[in-house]
Amino acid sequence: MEIPKRNSTKRSGKKVISLEYTNMDLKNWCDIIENAAKKLGLDFYPQEFEIVDYKDMIGYEAYSGMPSRYPHWSFGKSYDKADSLYKYNISGLPYEMVINSDPCLAYLMKDNTLLLQILTMAHVYGHNDFFKNNRLFKEGTRASYTIEFFKNNADIIREYVNDPSIGYEEVEKVLNAAHSIRFQINRTIGMGKSDEESKEDLIAFIIEKGKLEEWQKNILNIVRRETAYFIPQIETKIMNEGWASYWHYKILNYLKLPPSLHLEFIKRHNDVISPLMGTINPYYLGFKMFEDLEKRYGKDKIFEVRALERDESFIRRYLTEELCSEMNLFEYIKKGDDYVVKEISDESGWTQIRSTLCSNCGVNMIxxxxxxxxxxxxxxxxxxxxxxxxxxxxxxxxxxxxxxxxxxxxxxxxxxxxxxxxxxxxxxxxxxxxxxxxx
Known part of the structure; x- marks a missing residue:
């Protein structure tokens, strides 16, 4: 999970970076933030932070945050694309990345200002709490095994690559095929697999019924299991980012930052949750919905919702007509070469907007x-x-x-x-x- 990217600032062809803090400053702020998060009711795994430069961050982004992944050209392609866009100042990099693991591992960009580090650390504790307590992650992943799980998978596939009887080309052929259908697996988390549901898991069906060698089955199963690890993140993008944004805002207000930091905090927070033209900002939608839930039902309710829901049920149950109107949500469709408004957030149109959001979130997009x-x-x-x-x-x-x-x-x-x-x-x-x- 990550805070939205920001473009780097350049002057005379060089990035201008002002680092007015030390690692000890970050350690002190981390302790302050963790204590505040506990006092405010968050429940999280032990937290570890690693400070990385932009090349490391691009690498972790290409590997979905993992310190180790198996070799495949698609990861290199992602790295080269992100590196080129960053070098030419077309796109920025995440402020941070967080892994659903126990201990929870997060990477912070060393180029961040002190306030950005404070805000992103608070944001990370929100993600950490969500990973530990949302039922999709509790039932669908093993946080204590995450890092080892991905490393073991990488080691197995590298052994196949180095095996003279198999080699990289044959491994790549199976990986290419596995990647093309990696999301065609059982997407229902925490449920037993019936005979009918087994047909919904295309990869498992091919493993069971196809005429494959054992090493080919193992590669398919590795891709299948790694994809299953990411399904809860896909299913809770709006909730997870909204929850983390809600709590970085709560924590930093609770800390009563000095004036030298408070103004930047307000600006950075507004940047994170600002609405986007023509699309939905998950940070904005999730933040506004959790804020509304606490106003209407109280603090206990938002913790209950965080534990039980996924994006589709979250939106269907708790996105109200008033919120749709406040956020000025509307649905548009393409007619010829133009886009026209189909529904607006009025009394007759807001339920259709809500339904459209539900059908376009999580695995429903796939x-x-x-x-x-x-x-x-x-x-x-x-x-x-x-x-x-x-x-x-x-x-x-x-x-x-x-x-x-x-x-x-x-x-x-x-x-x-x-x-x-x-x-x-x-x-x-x-x-x-x-x-x-x-x-």
């Missing part, structure tokens, strides 16, 4: 592909797209079917909807893609 059958005729894997009004991107769809073919080693069929017509898309044995309308 297409769901499930197993339908295995053809008795030619062993084809028959898949079904759970169509909810959004069509698949044809370029990604075709590439993904080819990756699935590499794993299944037989034709792959996908039933979906294209231009409102039921369509069967097939990847044949020569990896040729064909389309057939289905009545």
């Amino acid at each position: 297409p769901s592909i499930v197993v339908d059958d295995i053809s008795k005729k030619d062993g084809a894997l028959v898949l079904k797209h759970i169509y909810e009004g959004r069509e698949l991107n044809s370029t990604y769809m075709e590439a993904t079917l080819k990756h699935i073919y590499d794993l299944w080693k037989h034709p792959v069929e996908l039933n979906t909807v294209i231009y409102e017509n039921k369509t069967k898309v097939c990847c044949e044995e020569d990896k040729k893609i064909s389309y057939t309308n289905v009545k």
Whole structure:
């Protein structure tokens, strides 16, 4: 999890950095913030901070915050992109990154001002509390094993890369395929897996029913398990960032900062939660909703909500008409080359806006592909797209079917909807893609 990126300041081609504090200053402030967080009722794992430079931060960002990940070209691509955007001052870097681990590990940019370090440390304690207490993280992850888990996975895949009988190209081929379907797993956290739900876990189905070597199954399972670790973060982005923003604001007000720091605090906080044009700022929406919940129901209620909900249920239950109007939320659609307003936050339109937000948060943003059958005729894997009004991107769809073919080693069929017509898309044995309308 991270606070939004900010652009670096440059003068005469060089970044201007003013560091008016020492590591001992940060240690003292960390102790002050931790004590305040405890007094205000937060319950968190032991917290560790690491100060890093921009290259380290780019690296951790590319690896989703983990100190160690298995080798794959996609991580290098992410690193090069972030590095180039930063060097040319097109995009900035996070103020911090936080890992759901026990102890909780967070990285702070050494270029941050003292106030930014204070604010981000308070923000981190909010995330830490959320990781420890929200049910999706409690039921879906093992925080005490996180760092070791990712390191062990990296070691296993590196062994396959270094094995002369396997090698990097073969490993990369399986990883490419696994990455293409990594979110097509069981997304229901904390529930037992029924026979029907097993068909919703495409990777597990291929592992069980496909004709793969043991090392290939192990790689698929590594990607599957690592993806499962990130599902709670995807499902609670708005809540988690809103909770952390709510508590950095509470903690810093509780500390009664000296005037030399207070003005920057107000500006930085407003930067974090400012609304964005044409999209939703999760920090803003989550902050406003938790602020509203405490006003209406009291402090105990926000801790209850933090423990039980995910973004979809959080929005559906607690986003009110008054909040929609206050935040001036509206829904727009594309007509031709233009975008036009479809709904506004009035008495008749706000519930539609709420429903649209629910359908576009968490894993709801990711297409769901499930197993339908295995053809008795030619062993084809028959898949079904759970169509909810959004069509698949044809370029990604075709590439993904080819990756699935590499794993299944037989034709792959996908039933979906294209231009409102039921369509069967097939990847044949020569990896040729064909389309057939289905009545």
